[in-house]
Amino acid sequence: MANPDLVALWEAHCRYEFETRDVDATMATMVDTPYVNHVPTMTGGVGHDHLKRFYKYHFIGRNPDDVTMTLVSRTVGTDTLVDEFIFKFTHTCTIDWMLPGIPPTGKVVEVPMVAVVHFRGDKLVHEHIYWDQASVLVQIGKLDPAGLPVAGAETARKVLDNRQPSNVLMEAAWASSEGKPL
Numbered sequence: 001m002a003n004p005d006l007v008a009l010w011e012a013h014c015r016y017e018f019e020t021r022d023v024d025a026t027m028a029t030m031v032d033t034p035y036v037n038h039v040p041t042m043t044g045g046v047g048h049d050h051l052k053r054f055y056k057y058h059f060i061g062r063n064p065d066d067v068t069m070t071l072v073s074r075t076v077g078t079d080t081l082v083d084e085f086i087f088k089f090t091h092t093c094t095i096d097w098m099l100p101g102i103p104p105t106g107k108v109v110e111v112p113m114v115a116v117v118h119f120r121g122d123k124l125v126h127e128h129i130y131w132d133q134a135s136v137l138v139q140i141g142k143l144d145p146a147g148l149p150v151a152g153a154e155t156a157r158k159v160l161d162n163r164q165p166s167n168v169l170m171e172a173a174w175a176s177s178e179g180k181p182l
Contacts, residue, residue, distance in 0.1 A: 004121060006119055017055075018069070023060050035125070043097040062094075067087070085112075086111070086113070088109065107139055109139045110153040110157070
């Protein structure tokens, strides 16, 4: 396949993961020895059997029913696609890949994510998925942000709306530069 449509391939893969929740169809979009790494929690798998086990018992069909992913930006190269998106859900079930061992809190979570997806021909080779775990923990009430340079859903809102305030977490330092020459 000379120039595969990476966007169509990635979107089909995501549809199988989150909409049809079909493990076999998801695996069929990948090379024989795929690799998935959810970077903050080091969850995923390496190789067909390891990843299929992860998908079958810990990811596909194991996410809250109200998951939404709002695309913010997409960059497509010859063999790599990078998506920036907002991942939103209500924490109504245990989410092994994102919040391993944390029982449902019923809290709504909105977190910016980045997916770096590499392809070989018309198959996915690997996914590296990044997000701010501290923001997720703040939003479910497992991390007190007082005195820490972390924020909750505000991080997602700022990605979607640049009119949201900047430098809130460095309030005192920011104030100290007020009026200084530029």
